[in-house]
Amino acid sequence: MKELTDIALNAADSGGATYADIRISRHRSQDIWTREERVQWVENSESYGFGVRVLVDGTWGFAASHRVTAENVADVTRRAMAIARANKTVLRKRVELPPVQKQIDHWQSPIEKDPFKIPIERKIDLLLRVNAEALKVKGAKFCMSSMRFLNEEKFFASTAGSLLEQNIYRSWPSFTVTALDESGAEFETRTVDVPPMGLGYEFVERADLIGLASKMAEEAVQKLTAKSVEPGKKDIVLHPTNLWLTIHESVGHPTELDRALGYEANYAGTSFLTTDKLGKLKLGSPIVNIKADKTIRSGLASCGYDDDGVKTSEWHLVKDGVFVDYQTTLEQVSWPEYQAARKAGGLPPADRSYGCSYADSWASVPFQRMPNIHLEPGKKPLTLEQLIADTDDGIYIVGDGSWSIDQQRYNFQFGGQAFFEIKKGKITGMLRDVAYQANSQEFWNACDAICDERSWEMGGSFYDGKGEPGQINAVSHGCSPARFRKVNILNTGKNA
Amino acid sequence: MILNEAEARTIISKILSFGTADEMRVNLAGWRSGNTRFALNTVTTSGDQEDLSISITAFFGKKKGAASTNEVDDAALKRAVRMAEDIARVAPEDPEYVPELASQKYLDVDPYFESTAAATPDLRARAAEAAVDPAMKKGLVAAGFFDHSNGFSAVGNNKGLWGYYRNSNASYSVTVRSTDGAASGWDSVDSRKIEDVEYRGSSGRAIRKAEESRDAKRLDPGVYPVILEPQAVAELMSFAFFTLDARSADEGRSFFSKPGGKNKIGEKIAGSNITVRSDPTHPDLLGEPFGWDGLPAKKITWIEKGVLKQLFYSRYWAQKQGKEPTGFPGSVVFDGGKGSLEDLIKDTDKAVLITRFWYTNFVDPETMLVTGLTRDGTFWVEKGRIKHAVRNFRFNESPVAVLNKVTGMSRSVRVGDSLVPAVRASAFTFSSISDAV
Numbered sequence: 051m052k053e054l055t056d057i058a059l060n061a062a063d064s065g066g067a068t069y070a071d072i073r074i075s076r077h078r079s080q081d082i083w084t085r086e087e088r089v090q091w092v093e094n095s096e097s098y099g100f101g102v103r104v105l106v107d108g109t110w111g112f113a114a115s116h117r118v119t120a121e122n123v124a125d126v127t128r129r130a131m132a133i134a135r136a137n138k139t140v141l142r143k144r145v146e147l148p149p150v151q152k153q154i155d156h157w158q159s160p161i162e163k164d165p166f167k168i169p170i171e172r173k174i175d176l177l178l179r180v181n182a183e184a185l186k187v188k189g190a191k192f193c194m195s196s197m198r199f200l201n202e203e204k205f206f207a208s209t210a211g212s213l214l215e216q217n218i219y220r221s222w223p224s225f226t227v228t229a230l231d232e233s234g235a236e237f238e239t240r241t242v243d244v245p246p247m248g249l250g251y252e253f254v255e256r257a258d259l260i261g262l263a264s265k266m267a268e269e270a271v272q273k274l275t276a277k278s279v280e281p282g283k284k285d286i287v288l289h290p291t292n293l294w295l296t297i298h299e300s301v302g303h304p305t306e307l308d309r310a311l312g313y314e315a316n317y318a319g320t321s322f323l324t325t326d327k328l329g330k331l332k333l334g335s336p337i338v339n340i341k342a343d344k345t346i347r348s349g350l351a352s353c354g355y356d357d358d359g360v361k362t363s364e365w366h367l368v369k370d371g372v373f374v375d376y377q378t379t380l381e382q383v384s385w386p387e388y389q390a391a392r393k394a395g396g397l398p399p400a401d402r403s404y405g406c407s408y409a410d411s412w413a414s415v416p417f418q419r420m421p422n423i424h425l426e427p428g429k430k431p432l433t434l435e436q437l438i439a440d441t442d443d444g445i446y447i448v449g450d451g452s453w454s455i456d457q458q459r460y461n462f463q464f465g466g467q468a469f470f471e472i473k474k475g476k477i478t479g480m481l482r483d484v485a486y487q488a489n490s491q492e493f494w495n496a497c498d499a500i501c502d503e504r505s506w507e508m509g510g511s512f513y514d515g516k517g518e519p520g521q522i523n524a525v526s527h528g529c530s531p532a533r534f535r536k537v538n539i540l541n542t543g544k545n546a
Numbered sequence: 547m548i549l550n551e552a553e554a555r556t557i558i559s560k561i562l563s564f565g566t567a568d569e570m571r572v573n574l575a576g577w578r579s580g581n582t583r584f585a586l587n588t589v590t591t592s593g594d595q596e597d598l599s600i601s602i603t604a605f606f607g608k609k610k611g612a613a614s615t616n617e618v619d620d621a622a623l624k625r626a627v628r629m630a631e632d633i634a635r636v637a638p639e640d641p642e643y644v645p646e647l648a649s650q651k652y653l654d655v656d657p658y659f660e661s662t663a664a665a666t667p668d669l670r671a672r673a674a675e676a677a678v679d680p681a682m683k684k685g686l687v688a689a690g691f692f693d694h695s696n697g698f699s700a701v702g703n704n705k706g707l708w709g710y711y712r713n714s715n716a717s718y719s720v721t722v723r724s725t726d727g728a729a730s731g732w733d734s735v736d737s738r739k740i741e742d743v744e745y746r747g748s749s750g751r752a753i754r755k756a757e758e759s760r761d762a763k764r765l766d767p768g769v770y771p772v773i774l775e776p777q778a779v780a781e782l783m784s785f786a787f788f789t790l791d792a793r794s795a796d797e798g799r800s801f802f803s804k805p806g807g808k809n810k811i812g813e814k815i816a817g818s819n820i821t822v823r824s825d826p827t828h829p830d831l832l833g834e835p836f837g838w839d840g841l842p843a844k845k846i847t848w849i850e851k852g853v854l855k856q857l858f859y860s861r862y863w864a865q866k867q868g869k870e871p872t873g874f875p876g877s878v879v880f881d882g883g884k885g886s887l888e889d890l891i892k893d894t895d896k897a898v899l900i901t902r903f904w905y906t907n908f909v910d911p912e913t914m915l916v917t918g919l920t921r922d923g924t925f926w927v928e929k930g931r932i933k934h935a936v937r938n939f940r941f942n943e944s945p946v947a948v949l950n951k952v953t954g955m956s957r958s959v960r961v962g963d964s965l966v967p968a969v970r971a972s973a974f975t976f977s978s979i980s981d982a983v
Contacts, residue, residue: 088641092633093612096626099597112593116616117547133592136667140674142588142682171636178638192797234798234805237912313585315689316721316732319904319921322981324727413595454905454940456919458982461940463917465909485909485917487940487978518583518691540977542909542942 054100054123055207061127062104063209067134069105069147070127071208071359074118075412078201080166084177085194086185092170099412102127106134108144114413146384148403150210153361157354159219160347161250165199168251173197176254177225180263184227187267189274191237195225197254198246198512200524212359220350220524222246222512223254225263229270238273238482240266240467243291243449245509246524247348269468269480276480278543279469283536285444286486287437292466294509294527295450297425300490301333301340302527304459305367306516307376308418311387318516319457322490323373325387329395333373334494339426340368342377344405349422350510350524356405357416365404367423371495379407379418410521419521420514425529428500434531437499441533444472445484450509452485463487463540483543493534501530547576547598547618548663551710554700557600557618562704564627567604567634569646570704573838575599577697578663582670585689587678592667604630608643611635642862647840649706655843657832659739662714663696669740670694677720677749686756688749690720694740701840709836716740720749721922722756723983729762729935730983731755732901732922734777736960738832755901755923762935764979765926770898771953772974773890773927777902778920779880779969780961785908785916786945787822787878787964790848792857796867801914801946802857809857816852816949823847826877830960833877841873848875852949882958882967890956890968892930897970898939899925899932914944919980938983939976948974 055072062070076098083090100123101114111134113126177195184193199221206214226241244257288296303309304321312320323331334340344362346352355361358380367375374395380403382388389399408419438446449467456462469481488496510526549557558572575598582592600623601614611633615626673692681688694716701709717736723729733751735743774782786801795802795809802810826833826843836842839861847855856872864871883890891899901923909915920938927933954970 089637090640090642091612092610092637093601093614094629094633095614097597097616099616101593101595109589110591112591114593114595114597116597129594133594133667136671137582137589137592140582140584140589140671140678142678143586169636170633174637192799228799230798234803234807237799237803239799311586312687312689312723313590315585315687315723315730316583316691316719319982320723320727413597415591415593417591452907452909452917454907454917454919456938456940456980456982457904457921460982461919461978461980463909463940463942483910489981519579519581519693538978540942542915543913 051205052213054118054120057120057123058102058127059207059209061124062131065131067104067106067131069209070103071206072100072102073204073206073357073412074100075202075204077411078166080199082173082177082197084174084181086181086192087178089174097411101409101412102130103415104130104134105145105147106131107138109134109137109141110145112415145381147380148383150208150359150380152211153355153359154213155354156215158217159248161219163251165219165221165251166201176259180225180259183260183263184267187264187271189229189271190227190267191230192228193225198222206359208359210359214355214359216353216355218353219250220246220248220512221250221253223257223259225259227267227270229274231274236274238270240270240273241449242266243467246350246512248350248352249348272480273482276482279481279484279539279541281539281541284539285441285533285535286537287441287444287446287472287531287533289448289531290507290529291449291509292447293529293532295453296464297423297527297529298525299453299455300459300462300493301367302420302423304490305376306418306420307378307382307388310376314516317518322458322460325391327373328391329374329397331373332371332495333368333491334371335497336371337428337500338368338371338494338497339366340423341426342367342404342421342423344421346422349526351420351422351526356407357409358403358407360403360405362405377406377418377421378404382418408523410523414521417517419516419523420525422526424527425500425532427503427506427530432499432501434501434505437501437531437533438472438477439475441472442474445481445539446470446472446477460489462490483541485540485542487538487540493537496535496537497532498535499533501532503530506530547596548578549576549698554698554710558700558702561602561623561627564624565604565631567606567631569605571603571646571701573601573701575697575699577695579693579695580665580667580670581691581693582667582674583691584674584678587682587688589674600626602626602630604634606634608639609634609637610640611637644861644865646703646705647707649708650840650842652709652835652842653827655827655832655835656711657738657834658696658712658714662694662716662738662740665694665716665740673718673745676746680749680753681722684753685725686753687723687725688720690718692718692745701836707840709840711835713834714738716743718743718745718748720752722752724756724760728983729756729760730922731759736962758925758932759923759935762937765936767939767976767978769973769975771896771972773894773897773899773968773970775887775901775968776959776961776966778900779966780964781903781906782916782945782948783880783966785914787875790857790875792859793863795857801912810854811857813854814852815854815946816849817952818852819952820849820852820949821881822849823879824875824877825879828877828879828965830965831877831963837873841871843873843876846872876963878964880958880964880966883955885956887956887968890954890970891927891932893954894927894930894970897927898936899927909942914946915942916945917942938980940978940980941975942977943975
């Protein structure tokens, strides 16, 4: 492998590049889809190739190919150099990289069982048993179940002298039950709250999918006759299976430095967390502490090194309610707007990248992508049961449903999978047609209780989207159940 | 990697010769693409890519498996064939099995232009300059994206099926904002043929929108008449057009369901002025002549004068229900009027004019309730002209409800793979204000 990477790095160096890197990677996936008693699709996929990135006279160039040969590596490197030179005519701001530390290492996801080595029959059998268990519940008419496994074997080399091998695994079992009412005029669905994780097949085995099947089916049926919610301002208690997505959208995306400065203006959008607010804005109540973390065990975005070859780490984005930092890559550390904002916000100069560079394929250019981002658990002892008992008039929301947020991340609207009415400290029954809508800053300032670490857990997604051409990113978000006071509740039902 | 028809046929024949399955289908596609991004009035990232995709579906009786790879050496191809066959051997019988297609006749459509395949990084840089330079002169900030691709797609099996076509595409989009972040305008253009991607005009429209969107006034949330520009129509109507699935409808889990396992075919679901169809041969679309399974793309009318005429039937569901398979709704033509967007504005007394939507998502698929936000150019129209910008809204609305309230349409224009008009509707529900610009 090193012979190939040397060809690219030497060609870039001799051609005048001030920096270059090459990633040679193999991406594997396995997808299994079933519904009711039948298998709909089973596919194993592989994609192998390389991408070369060069920095020439302050301008990036990138080229990639699936033909991994010495001759083509040289050709593709020359093409990347030509692209960088063509772009000089539109260069108004040079890219300056800070010194890059040489890294030579190997990293692997902490898997116990390689999901690609588990027989397909065993996976199919488990999914069909899930479907059968769900369909035993009266009123449950359909059950679709799936497993998706991903593996990235990545070899990275750069002109800084780095040589990094990483082997990353991700696993996601899921199923959705659909219930129909007797007239056939209405339906409701319930998707299980099992998130994707940076783990192996052991995660699937421990998820108790069969045990959850009847519970999800029963809740789907109950939703058909649940009381339609009364709209208005209410306290909401959000389970981690719901709150993870709210963290992702209302804190994760706005703390991306490229968005805040306008680099994503044409697609993903900009951010309400502009640089003048760094170190000053009260984003949440004083109990809100939010951390970014590329190192946590089983996190979907966890890895040893990012796609700049920078060692990963953890850091605070929100400390005691105050917005204190962004997500950064190597290039971004040199952005004067960032350093000036830190100074104005009373923060020390940034002397290192936080390691947030990622490309979703060998064919994709690396750029700033979201790390795992977590709401830290409450510091006072508090269980979910105690939190509900302390709530007079509210709604307890479990699971992620419909989601939408504006391009600067002010105004969001989220649904859920299951909604429970809380009256005088007790759950009194199920609700339906619920969505909560808020302004991100007002929402986090309305957070008045966070359960302790005993109920902290992670949710996440394989499909965080950003960039042009669009790239996906797998990311986890951990939290404990938390309460938010007087949030706007909408009724989304047909009679609303 | 680009292969001509003979080269593609050679590879597919070789893969089929490696197989032992009763039936085997190979989908082979290759492409080259190039793109340039710019933001903050400077180039940011840019790249060229080439890749290939080989997907193999194997059947032993009614048992099936699939594998895909992008490597073309014999060892990799044999490994992929073996993987697909190994999966098929252990899979249970599929009750939804339908036999592979034999030879088919395809529409004569060629969605490929040599000029697009010959595009260079220099052309992309010129397009970026065409936005950056005028934006800078006006004290504005431009961000945008120009990409192009060309490739081929082939399908073949061991029952005599064969199809091959080349394709090309190019698109440009640009957002222009004020330096204080208080104004934003957007525009885009795309075509199979790169010389039709008129990026200068597109940049000019985005600049004009940014200038007009300064000093946006607050309009209370509520129900207003609207003019949706074609991009907004395409985004909202995708929730209606791409859920025209017969199986979901017949199973009772769709807006198009009726009690008793029936669907709404034959019912009036939209205003009499609404007709929506697929036409892969339309010269402004030049769609793809066949689908993944080799089924020919067809001209189909989905909604005619407001009446639901057809739903999407897969080969399996068509066989089960005694219908003809339709293929997925592609190359959609939403029939519009005769005038331009400007004519529609001139003909309007009062309305909120919406450039495009953002982060649209189903709230309730049963009622087809969709939420989302307006973005990059939202205006108040009064007495035939844009009076002022208004702040952005969140909406909760149904695309089908909108199709029942259409009071005027412009002529249809290309947006992505569809042709859609600007649409004026008498009522649209905005549920809250968004502070975003």
